[in-house]
Each structure stands twice: as structure tokens, then as C-alpha cells.
Amino acid sequence: xxxxxxxxxxxxxxxxxxSFQALFGVSIGVNAGEAVAVIGPNGAGKTTLMRVISGLIxxxxxxxxxxxxxxxxxxxxxIIGLGIAHVxxxxxxxxxxxxxxxxxxxxxxxxxxxxxxxRMAFVFxxxxxxxxxxxxxxxxxxxxxxxxxxxxxALMSNPKLLLLDEPSAGLAPVQVLxxxxxxxxxxxxxxxxxxxxxxxxxxDTIKQAYLGIxxxxx
Amino acid sequence: xxxIFDIYLLEAVIxxxxxxxxxxxxxxxxxxxxxxxxxxWICYAELVMVGxxxxxxxxxxxxxxxxxxxxxxxxxxxxxxxxxxxxxxxxLLSAPPINQLLATGGVLFFLQSFxxxxxxxxxxxxxxxxxxxxxxxxxxxxxxxxSFAAALxxxxxxxxxxxxxxTGIAIRAIAQDRQIMALMGVDxxxxxxxxxxxxxxxxxxxxxxxxxxxxxxxxVGLSFGPITFLICVLGGLGNFVGGFVAAFVFAEIISLGGLxxxxxxxxxxxxxxxxxxxxxxxxxxxARRS
Numbered sequence: 001x002x003x004x005x006x007x008x009x010x011x012x013x014x015x016x017x018x019s020f021q022a023l024f025g026v027s028i029g030v031n032a033g034e035a036v037a038v039i040g041p042n043g044a045g046k047t048t049l050m051r052v053i054s055g056l057i058x059x060x061x062x063x064x065x066x067x068x069x070x071x072x073x074x075x076x077x078x079i080i081g082l083g084i085a086h087v088x089x090x091x092x093x094x095x096x097x098x099x100x101x102x103x104x105x106x107x108x109x110x111x112x113x114x115x116x117x118x119r120m121a122f123v124f125x126x127x128x129x130x131x132x133x134x135x136x137x138x139x140x141x142x143x144x145x146x147x148x149x150x151x152x153x154a155l156m157s158n159p160k161l162l163l164l165d166e167p168s169a170g171l172a173p174v175q176v177l178x179x180x181x182x183x184x185x186x187x188x189x190x191x192x193x194x195x196x197x198x199x200x201x202x203x204d205t206i207k208q209a210y211l212g213i214x215x216x217x218x
Numbered sequence: 219x220x221x222i223f224d225i226y227l228l229e230a231v232i233x234x235x236x237x238x239x240x241x242x243x244x245x246x247x248x249x250x251x252x253x254x255x256x257x258x259w260i261c262y263a264e265l266v267m268v269g270x271x272x273x274x275x276x277x278x279x280x281x282x283x284x285x286x287x288x289x290x291x292x293x294x295x296x297x298x299x300x301x302x303x304x305x306x307x308x309x310l311l312s313a314p315p316i317n318q319l320l321a322t323g324g325v326l327f328f329l330q331s332f333x334x335x336x337x338x339x340x341x342x343x344x345x346x347x348x349x350x351x352x353x354x355x356x357x358x359x360x361x362x363x364x365s366f367a368a369a370l371x372x373x374x375x376x377x378x379x380x381x382x383x384x385t386g387i388a389i390r391a392i393a394q395d396r397q398i399m400a401l402m403g404v405d406x407x408x409x410x411x412x413x414x415x416x417x418x419x420x421x422x423x424x425x426x427x428x429x430x431x432x433x434x435x436x437x438v439g440l441s442f443g444p445i446t447f448l449i450c451v452l453g454g455l456g457n458f459v460g461g462f463v464a465a466f467v468f469a470e471i472i473s474l475g476g477l478x479x480x481x482x483x484x485x486x487x488x489x490x491x492x493x494x495x496x497x498x499x500x501x502x503x504x505a506r507r508s
Contacts, residue, residue, distance in 0.1 A: 077399070092397075092398045
């Protein structure tokens with residue numbers, strides 16, 4: 001992989017929770033304008049990887065750069081200002097705030113506040129359902145509607161990089177590979193394979209690791 | 219005979235509502251701190267005591283007009299709230315709740331003792347005697363009417379702040395999901411500080427109003443502290459609407475209890491009601507389904 005001029009670059013990142021290490025020397029890159037998937041079985045460290053990029057946890061080793069800016073030394077609440085928005089696992093909406101207030105929270109940064117109305121119009125355009133439900137409490141909506149709201153909230157800051165944790169929950173990995181440009185296979189906290197979506201679709205490593213299919217006939 | 223009695227009853231009901239306004243204001247301040255920062259300021263009423271002393275000195279000693287002294291006093295107590303957060307709460311944020319309780323309890327005794335040493339145990343008052351409004355054979359003191367109106371304005375201002383501003387929305391959001399606030403670009407430390415100052419400002423407003431009706435002394439906090447806590451617990455700690463409702467329930471029990479017997483019996487009834495309610499609805503009047 002050639003990752004010399006990526007928008008987001010992680011180099012040999014170790015991270016974990018307390019004494020439990022979840023990521024081991026992970027190096028990945030994302031270029032502007034491309035869709036990249038990180039696939040892997042449950043407990044592989046996908047959520048930890050997202051959390052370490054958005055600053056919810058800090059790496060114990062390695063570097064993270066967003067357009068050349070050092071993410072690791074940036075205070076967590078300023079990372080969104082670098083253009084990184086994170087839709088966390090289980091959406092994590094504010095259940096007793098209205099849809100509109102949830103979206104406003106996504107535009108909390110002073111820079112985004114000024115363009116809040118414009119961004120909200122964009123989100124309502126993308127998800128007309130959210131416009132209908134703008135005064136409803138987020139916790140009372142269906143799962144699909146909450147997912148729209150969570151993605152809308154992340155888009156409010158006009159991010160350059162959108163991190164989606166398990167947007168495809170329930171979909172087969174093959175389906176994910178159909179909509180992305182590139183993918184990484186994360187297994188037990190390490191990158192096991194990387195390549196274009198087409199390359200990985202045919203890969204035996206993917207079939208074995210992700211689907212748990214041992215091809216014993218061979 | 220019955221007709222006169224009804225007038226007294228109505229007067230007591232209305233006085234209960236007027237009393238409830240200031241109690242609701244105090245409960246809102248305490249609930250705000252509890253709901254957002256998840257700590258209990260045991261010394262909340264002592265901040266009110268300091269504010270009342272502030273009003274006393276500004277108005278009676280330095281002859282600042284009441285209307286000018288009030289905002290100064292609100293700012294003073296707001297600053298104390300922020301200081302309390304920085305000096306006592308912030309270092310203990312991840313400590314066990316009992317340590318936080320004991321620390322703010324320590325501040326309570328510190329402030330009481332400090333006031334005793336600095337100002338003595340004399341009862342002092344502003345010497346402002348507001349007239350009494352007589353309406354349909356009922357008497358209401360202007361100080362109570364003014365207090366109620368100002369408390370209501372204060373609560374409406376907080377409501378608008380919480381509904382309309384980004385900081386207000388963040389204050390409500392932080393009580394619902396603390397961990398992901400950083401993803402929204404919210405600096406939780408800053409929100410905690412603003413909330414503490416706001417809680418202090420509400421105590422400051424209450425002190426400006428209570429000083430019109432009560433004498434100031436180092437232990438005046440005991441007159442409002444325990445009842446404010448009971449109101450917050452009865453309404454469900456951190457539940458703003460519950461606290462508002464519970465304040466008026468308590469005020470009415472005290473006021474009506476005082477009508478049928480002595481004022482002290484009103485308090486006995488109110489506290490008895492509280493104990494029974496803790497068995498019936500331990501989560502508070504408007505317990506949130508979780």
C-alpha cells in the first residue's frame with residue numbers, strides 16, 4: 001500500500017483500555033474522497049480504532065495525523081475541528097433531546113455554529129424524515145430513524161472524514177465491500193490484510209478470518 | 219364563620235404558592251448541579267447565606283441601592299459557585315460520591331464558622347420594610363410577591379437559556395451522555411464551570427429575595443438547606459420539572475399546616491409527608507422510567 005499523502009494517517013498505533021491492549025501497531029491511511037472499510041470479526045478492535053482516531057481514547061504508542069496536524073496532542077474536544085466526525089457504536093443520540101437539538105449539538109463548535117442553518121437544511125435534504133421529526137425526542141424514534149439522526153448529527157460539522165462505527169450491522173462483509181473503494185481486515189488488534197475492495201472480495205484470508213470458513217477441502 | 223375561614227384558607231394557599239417560588243428557584247439550582255455534574259452541593263444553602271450577608275453589607279453598611287446591590291450579589295455568589303467547583307469539586311470528580319459529599323459538607327461548616335467569626339451571631343436585616351398588600355380581605359406582603367415574581371423571572375430565564383443557546387443544549391445533553399461530549403466538540407470542563415456559576419447565580423438571586431423576608435445570621439442556611447434537599451429528592455434528583463412541582467407541594471403543606479396549627483407543625487407535616495413518599499415513590503414524584 002502506498003500511503004504517502006493520505007488525509008488521515010495512523011502509524012504503528014497501540015491502544016487499549018487500562019492494562020488491556022486492543023490495538024497492536026496499526027498503520028492505516030485514508031485519502032480524501034475515498035470510502036474505506038475496516039472489517040473484521042467481533043472484538044477485533046474496530047470500535048477501538050474509531051475511538052482512538054476521534055480522541056475518545058489515546059494511543060499508548062504511534063502517531064495519528066489528519067492533514068498533517070497531530071491528532072494525538074490535540075485535546076479531544078478540538079479533534080472535530082480538524083474535520084473528523086464520529087458516529088459512535090449504538091448511535092449514542094441524546095435520547096431526551098429533540099432531533100433538532102441533537103443536530104445542533106453536532107454543530108457545537110464555534111466554526112460550525114455560524115453555518116448551522118445551512119447544514120441543517122443539507123441534513124434535512126438528505127433525510128427528509130428528520131425534518132418531519134425535528135421536534136420529536138430522539139429516544140422515541142425507530143432504530144433506522146435514530147441512525148439517520150446520528151449520521152445527520154455527525155454531518156452538521158461539515159467533516160472531511162466521517163467515521164461510521166457499524167453502519168452495516170447485520171450486513172454480510174461482502175455487501176460492505178461492494179460500496180467501498182478500499183478495505184482493511186482487522187483481526188485481534190492487527191491489520192491482517194489490505195487492498196482494494198475487488199482484491200479483498202476474492203481473498204481467502206477474508207473468507208477464513210471473517211466468515212470463519214476453513215477451506216479444508218484443499 | 220365559614221366565609222371568613224375560606225378567606226384564610228385562600229390566603230394560605232396563595233402564600234404557599236408565593237413561598238414555593240423561591241423554594242423552586244433553590245431546587246432548580248441544586249438540581250442543575252446534581253443533574254449535570256453528578257455531585258451534591260451540601261453547602262448550597264450556605265452560598266445563599268453568604269449572598270444574604272453580601273446584600274446586608276452592600277445595602278445597610280455601604281448604602282448601595284437594593285436594585286444595584288442585587289446584581290452585584292448574584293455575580294458574587296456565581297463566582298463562589300465557580301470557585302467551589304474549581305477548588306473542591308474538580309479535584310474530586312472521579313472520587314467516590316461519599317468523598318464529594320464530605321468535602322462539600324466541610325465547605326458548609328467552613329462557611330458557617332467563617333461567618334460566625336467574621337460577622338458574629340447577631341441577627342441582621344436590611345431594615346427595608348415593604349408594605350403589605352390588602353386584597354379582598356387577604357394580606358400579602360410585597361416582599362413575598364416580589365420574591366415570587368423575581369424567582370419566576372429567574373426560572374424562565376434559565377429555561378430560555380437551556381432551550382435556546384448552544385451552551386444550554388450542551389448542559390442538557392451532558393446529563394444524558396457524558397462520554398461522547400468530546401465528539402460534539404464540547405469541553406466538559408468548561409460546561410461544568412458554567413453550570414457551577416449558573417447554580418451559584420441562582421443561589422445569589424435567592425439570597426437577594428430571602429434577605430427581604432428573613433434576618434441574616436451564620437446559620438440561616440439551615441432554614442432553607444434541608445428543605446431544598448428534600449424537595450430535590452422528592453422531585454427526583456436532577457429532574458428539573460419534578461423539583462419545580464415538589465417545591466410547590468412542600469410550600470403548600472407548610473403553609474396549610476401552619477394555617478391549621480403552628481408554622482412548626484407545617485414543617486413536621488412536610489417532613490412526615492416526605493418520609494411516607496420515600497416509601498411510596500422512592501425514585502421521586504416524577505420518577506423517570508429507565
